[in-house]
Amino acid sequence: MLISTTKKNNVLRDLSTLLLKHKQEIIAENQRDLEGAASLDATLVDRLKVDEGKVKGMSVSVDEVMLQDDPVGTVLHAYTHPNGMKVENRVVPFGTILIIYESRPDVTIEAAVSAFKAGNKILLKGGKEAKNSNLYLVKLWHQALVQNDVSTDYVQYLDIDRATTQKLLAENTHKLDLIIPRGGEGLINYIKSTTNVPLLISGRGNNFVYIDDEADFDMAIDLVLNGKSRLSVCNAIDKVLLNSSIPELEVKLEKLVTKAKEMGLNVLADHTIDQLDTRLNVVEGDEVWSEEFLSEKILFSQIDTLENAIEKINEYSGGHSAVIVTNNRDKAQIFQYGVDCAAVYHNASSRFTDGGQLGFGAEIAISTQKLHFRGPVGMGQLVSNKWFVDGEGQIRG
Known part of the structure; x- marks a missing residue:
């Protein structure tokens, strides 16, 4: 059953109001989670923490999605058959989505907002480390739904054990149409091997910056450091490739390393x-190149050509995400078309790979696969299509 755009927007308006009204309660529940998180990795703690700014960000995301056009019902293709049938291909909700x-x-807010505005039902399976925060946020979701006579089935939290x-x-007990795993490769590979439900993979980062020999090096330094301004996010920079023909490379590298160390980064090199700089910590072997750091580590390397950078x-x-820093637009085009990443940047930070920054308001994930969609996934991507054919008794001869 379709919910009208007006009713969906009323739910979202009420949810945004409730988030701000109850921000202290949200923070208090989050504090309970933080008190039990002493044994967690620092990056998980960083992701777990909710403060007033984070609550405000949730509310802003809800408001932005509310103001966007509803994709459901959009006509993608229209055709009148010679026999008089009216044919339309329209956007429809994807169905029931599980996010882990x-x-x-x-x-809990952004994923459900994106799914709900697109007409989907969403099941939320958060980690036990955030249980108190998530349950309280879903309580606010349900309040907004009930206030507008919408079933709470549209947003459900699964507080279930491992066996369930x-x-x-394995059995698709909730008749899911899509699963979105947001976590490490271990989680993704486990779900792949366990279910037959289609997956939308929000995979690892391990993002690169390539600094060309025609780059503005001060700009390059800014982009590298901004790419490392948060350590626990999937759009952070881990690897920096410097073209060996950069003029005065040793002097410029010394400046980059100094700035990185001032920022508290552990600067590695092959x-x-x-x-070129004795302060670099040398790493051996190729394994490090595939590693997503999610930490203060950053790896520098020298490379001979643009083509070799793309290949690496x-x-x-x-x-x-991948970034090229260059004043040569032709090289930038070669890089952007040649690099096989969801987002390819020319003279801009990888930290913009985010649904809110790219005009979605909120995102449910950043897809690193090529089907169903690639890159930030918002409400406009959480849809499918269906053929609507209206006739007057036509049969095919």
């Missing part, structure tokens, strides 16, 4: 560049 995620309570989760995945990125990156 760790540590980030804001996903395994049964859900043997292509370690001789395509071999090791997670397919998330």
Whole structure:
């Protein structure tokens, strides 16, 4: 049963109001989670924490999605058959979506907002470390739904144990149409091997910056450091490739390393560049190139050509984001078309790979696969299509 755009927007308006009205209660529930998070990795704690700014960000995301056009019902193709039938291909909701995620309570708002505005039902399976935060946020969701005579089935939180989760995945007990796993490769690979339900993979980052020999190096430094301004996010920069023909490379590298160390980064290097600065920590082997750091580590390397840079990125990156810094637009085009990532940047920070920054208001995930969609996934991507054919008794001869 379709919900009208007006009713969906009224739900979202009420939810945004409730988030701000109850921000202290949200923060208090989050504090309960933080008190039990002492044993967690620092990056998970960073993702777990909710403060006034984070609550405000949730409310803003809801408002932005509310103001966007409802994709449901959009006509993608229209055709009048010679026999008089009216044919339309229209956007319809995807169906029932399960998202499995760790540590980030804001996903409970952003994911569900994106799914709901597109007419879907969503099941939320958050990590136990964020249980109190998530349950309170879903309570506010249900209040907004009930206030507008909409079933709470549209947003459900699954507070279930491992065995029940395994049964859900293996037997599709909730008649799911799509699963979105947001977590490490271990979680993604487990779900892949357990279920026959289609997946939308929100995979690893391991993002690269390539600094060309025609780059504004001060700009490059800013982009590298901004790409490392948050350590626990999937759009952070982990690897920096410097063209060996950069004029005065040693002097410029010294400035970059100094700035990185001032920021508290652990600056690593391979043997292509370690001789240019004694402060670089040398790493051995190729395994590090495939690693998503999610930490203060950053790796520098020297590379001879643009083509070799593209080849290296395509071999090791997670397919998330990649940046070229250059004043040569032709080189930038070659890089952007050649690098196999969801978002490819010319003279801009990888930190913009985010639904809110790219005009979606909120996102449910950042897809690193090529089907169904690629990159940030908002309400406009959480849809399918259906053929509507209206006739007057026509039969095919």
